[in-house]
Amino acid sequence: xxxxxxxxxxxxxxxxxxxxxxxxxxxxxxxxxxxxxxxxxxxxxxxxxxxxxxxxxxxxxxxxxxxxxxxxxxxxxxxxxxxxxxxxxxxxxxxxxxxxxxxxxxxxxxxxxxxxxxxxxxxxxxxxxxxxx
Numbered sequence: 001x002x003x004x005x006x007x008x009x010x011x012x013x014x015x016x017x018x019x020x021x022x023x024x025x026x027x028x029x030x031x032x033x034x035x036x037x038x039x040x041x042x043x044x045x046x047x048x049x050x051x052x053x054x055x056x057x058x059x060x061x062x063x064x065x066x067x068x069x070x071x072x073x074x075x076x077x078x079x080x081x082x083x084x085x086x087x088x089x090x091x092x093x094x095x096x097x098x099x100x101x102x103x104x105x106x107x108x109x110x111x112x113x114x115x116x117x118x119x120x121x122x123x124x125x126x127x128x129x130x131x132x133x
Contacts (some may be wrong), residue, residue: 001028001090003069003076006057010084019084021057021109028088029055029111036061036107040100050094050120052129054112058097059086063104070094070123072130080106094126 008026011018023030037046047067058067064081071093078087086107089095097106112118120126 001088003078003087003089003093005078005085006088007085008059017084021086027057027109029057031109031111032113033110034107036105037097038105040065040104042100042102044098044100046097046100046106047095048121048123050126050130051091051112052118052120053091054110054115054118055091056089056095056108056110057086058089059083059107061105061107063101064099065097065101065104065106066099068096068098070096070126072127092130094120094123 006021006026008019008021021027040046058080060080061083064079067078067080067087067089069076069078069087069089080087100106120129
């Protein structure tokens, strides 16, 4: 699997629109954990790691930010700025989030509970492991 943008249903209503995601209709994994990132000071970077097993789906619920994805050989940039689509990231892809706008809110759902042993926090180690897969 490769990282990709997943467009979510958008139900239009004059009182305000509604979007949602669920497994298996939009997400390719069952949700085990949900967390969010907010109040990111200007110029700060979040992420900068990969997961050995965990998959994630990232949405900009408010504001905007960029997600840079690296497969060990090349980098790809995804700009997230709408609440009706998000970025699916399979396991073994390095991710870095940057360029957070004021009052941005990133929602992340994953298929694994928190496990520090699943993180790869050193980019050189990640490149070595990604060459082995």
